[in-house]
Amino acid sequence: MIDIGVEKNLEFPDLLRLIDERSTDFRAVVAAAPGLDAQVPTCPGWTLFDLVKHLGGGDRFWAAIVGAGSADAPPAEAVAARAALEVPQEREALLAWLDASTQLLLGALRAAGPEGGCWTWWPASQSPQTAGGTARHRVQETAVHTYDAQLAGRAPQPLPVELALDGVEEFLFTVCATPSAWPHKPTAFDFHAAEGRS
Numbered sequence: 001m002i003d004i005g006v007e008k009n010l011e012f013p014d015l016l017r018l019i020d021e022r023s024t025d026f027r028a029v030v031a032a033a034p035g036l037d038a039q040v041p042t043c044p045g046w047t048l049f050d051l052v053k054h055l056g057g058g059d060r061f062w063a064a065i066v067g068a069g070s071a072d073a074p075p076a077e078a079v080a081a082r083a084a085l086e087v088p089q090e091r092e093a094l095l096a097w098l099d100a101s102t103q104l105l106l107g108a109l110r111a112a113g114p115e116g117g118c119w120t121w122w123p124a125s126q127s128p129q130t131a132g133g134t135a136r137h138r139v140q141e142t143a144v145h146t147y148d149a150q151l152a153g154r155a156p157q158p159l160p161v162e163l164a165l166d167g168v169e170e171f172l173f174t175v176c177a178t179p180s181a182w183p184h185k186p187t188a189f190d191f192h193a194a195e196g197r198s
Helices: 012-032 048-068 076-083 091-112 131-152 161-175
Strands: none
Touching: 012 048, 012 091, 012 131, 012 161, 048 076, 048 091, 048 131, 091 131, 131 161
16 A cells, blocks of 8 residues: 555545535636637647536536446446537536536535445545545546646646645555556655645
């Protein structure tokens, strides 16, 4: 098990609050952008519109997965809906769709509760296959893409400290998890925050 010395993970209500806050900030960037065709430098080939579609579509996809409960695979209807995703082109309608996407996700997470089981793509990781594990991953996804959108608008803001610190462990436990053999020699890392918890 990887131990990076973080004293405690964010609690479920904190994760939901942060999803809502980061989503609100994301929508504010989209609302203020000169155009939805702005290039996102950290997502090569993507425009701000593409980023909105990705984040909102992801919220809807995970809302359906969490709502379906424990499963060995994502629900077929969630996969089909994501493949056929239609997104409004006009900015105000797009912002309303994005807000509705976030509310669907938050509603599904609240209904399931932190221990509610659901399919995830990380069964081999140390992260739980629960609504709580999904919330933790979605808050990181939302935070990173909010920062991406801010970069597209040339006004990046620092991540909230609690979110940035939790992101290190979530990345190591979830995103880097794989059943494949590690092809490199073992090594150790010692992470220290410049300020706050380490």
